[in-house]
Amino acid sequence: MERVAGRIMLLDGWRRALLAILAGAMGALALPPFGVFGILFLSFPLFVWLMDGVGGDPRRLGSRGLRSAFFLGWLFGFGYFVAGLWWLGAALLLEADEFAWALPLAVLGLPAVLALFYGFAAALARFFWSDGVGRIAALAAAFGLAEWLRSFVATGFPWNAMGYTAMPVPVMMQSVRIVGLFGMSALAVFVYSAPALLATRRGLRLGLSLASLLVFAHFGYGVYRLNLDDVAGSDRREMTVRLVQPAIDQSVKLQNSDRVAVFEKHLRLTALPPKDGGKRPDLVIWPETTIPFILTENPDALQRIAQTLQEGQVLITGTVRSEEQAAGEPPRYYNSIYAIDHHGQIIAATDKVHLTPFGEYVPFERLLGKLGIENLIALPGGFTAGARRNLLSLPGGIGLYPLICYEIIFPNEMTPELSGASAIINVTNDAWFGNTPGPYQHFLQARLRAVETGRPVIRDANNGISAIIDGKGRVVSGMRLNAEGAEDISLKLQILNKSDYSHDGYNFLMVTCLLLSLAVISRLGFV
Structure with a gap:
């Protein structure tokens, strides 16, 4: 050696x-x-x-x-x-x-x-x-x-x-x-x-x-x-969650030529009867930016969602939100999540805070724009970052902490709002990267956020990997990469304001100090 x-x-x-x-x-x-x-x-x-x-x-x-x-x-x-x-x-x-x-x-x-x-x-x-x-x-x-x-x-x-x-x-x-x-x-x-x-x-x-x-x-x-036994008690509510994974090829989404068919596919998967006579889902999840138009400008689409959902069901979907500006200025666009009830009403919403460089916005746009560098997503001016992350508060005292796409790779995105969350919800579209290591790496990082926070992660991806992950990183159930369909999964979610989550960065500092101390002691010749 x-x-x-x-x-x-x-x-x-x-x-x-x-x-x-x-x-x-x-x-x-x-x-x-x-x-x-x-x-x-x-x-x-x-x-x-x-x-x-x-x-x-x-x-x-x-x-x-x-x-x-x-x-x-x-x-x-x-x-x-x-x-x-x-x-x-x-x-x-x-x-x-x-x-x-x-x-x-x-x-x-x-x-x-x-x-x-x-x-x-x-x-x-x-x-x-x-x-x-x-x-x-x-x-x-x-x-x-x-x-x-x-x-x-x-x-x-x-x-x-x-x-x-x-x-x-x-x-x-x-x-x-x-x-x-x-x-x-x-x-x-x-x-x-x-x-x-x-x-x-x-x-x-x-x-x-x-x-x-x-x-x-x-x-x-x-x-x-x-x-360790998972905590159970009267402050937990059992829910059935349906993950909808349409597996729409990204080239089809980019062509944007058959938007009605894309929308109807999501509705069809949402309306499927439960397998083997199981409980109908309380919560239905669609992936990131899955609705191929501005939902608030299309009341017919909201009506179709209302017709598809059964009483008491809630749909959570990724979508694009627009916000009008002063006369002569283009609207602002946000990568957003909506919670929609069975009446077709938007009952909760939030915007993506941490945008993807070169995918959703171009850093140093004036300089790089002269070099011909543009967003992969063709929107005037790209996306705008949300001002803050809003907890999605659902009926029955359930709160979901929203992370859109690659926001879930950041441990420091776990802000104090997480203390009131029953679970983390992560909607994404990994179809950009096809059958490569990318979706698998992304999925591992989502599992680690579950372990760090002790919160289940509800993850829905256009082409996978969609799954529910418990607070110890174990996959409860889900769908593999490129599978198409809907999966109903039962889980217990903690009701709001009963949290034990705390984020402590001092342990990393302690690890670093101990390692550097050992390095200094060795440098001085004591070990």
Whole structure:
């Protein structure tokens, strides 16, 4: 092992750069739908040994060593994000004649930007670098901080944060309830990097002991929490929810030529009788922006919904909302959710707050517009972000916390309004990305929001994956990718104002401080 590590440390030039990219790319195999969890126990030791070969004094901020470490981290991140996000280009190919030119920007440009965060992590870790266990503690803390920064800098894009790779199944998801996604990212990197100590020996016993303890605690807490009884009582109401998954091809939605047929398909799936004589659904869910016209400008459509729903039923649907402006100005458009009762009345509504860059709006529009960069969704001026997120309050004391499409990938979108929520509802349209890893990765992130908050997630997607996920990340029932139909699922929802949810970011800070303390102690030669 020492000989292998030594040869990797001494690599230079293109061989060194290529291995860093390959190490990152290999790590992406741990993401859905592949889930090759063990690959990161090879990927990160390779990266640690490459970092060991960086010369210069790490304590000098302007030193060549820090610049080399940054570039090494960038190469690792570039490989990871290209391998993990290549499917973003599928959305551009839906209108290839207009957007194919931007394919390199999506497949290579975005990964190049995201890799800057891993470059920062490597440079920060290099500042605390030593030849013992402290260096993997420094790397772990730095990666946790980088993932945290990636969640909000430049509107944020924490997709495929490293912590997700350590949480592929429910028993391995429960720890996120304690330390959060970014704490999990830091601790995962520490465990993944621990095998690197087999080659350098110093701190081997301490490092492997700590890593083993973390793995034991991770699985042990998972088993413990999964075996806890779910809280039941008079403050919970049993409901039947129908998930409608129309599986309409995105090219058909873009053509917008048969809007009536699209609308009628949703109504037909809504009106299907329950299977095997089951209870009729109390709540019907349609996906994101599924109604192919402005609903409030089409009273006939509201009437058709009223005719389809039975008494007491409520429909929740994604739609586009328009808002008129001053004379001569185009209307504003919002990506919204409506709750509609059996009278055809809109009883609750909210707008998407966190818009998707280049999909729903163009950042720096004046500058980038001159370069021909436009929204994928053709609306005058794109979408407007909602001013605030409104809880959807339904009859019977049920409150749903709405997250539209990729809003659910942001742990920091869990605002105080969640304290009154019975469940999280997530409507989305992953048909943009076809049969690629994208929908599977999106679904995993939705499951982790359920575990973090202890709230069920009701997720409805145009082409899947639609499902109800319990507060421990387990899939109650649902429909696979590209399936068409309706699924009725029974669940118990907590009535409003009976919440135990609290968001505590101090545990991530504590994890980071402990790891950095270990790095400093090792740097000083005490371990």
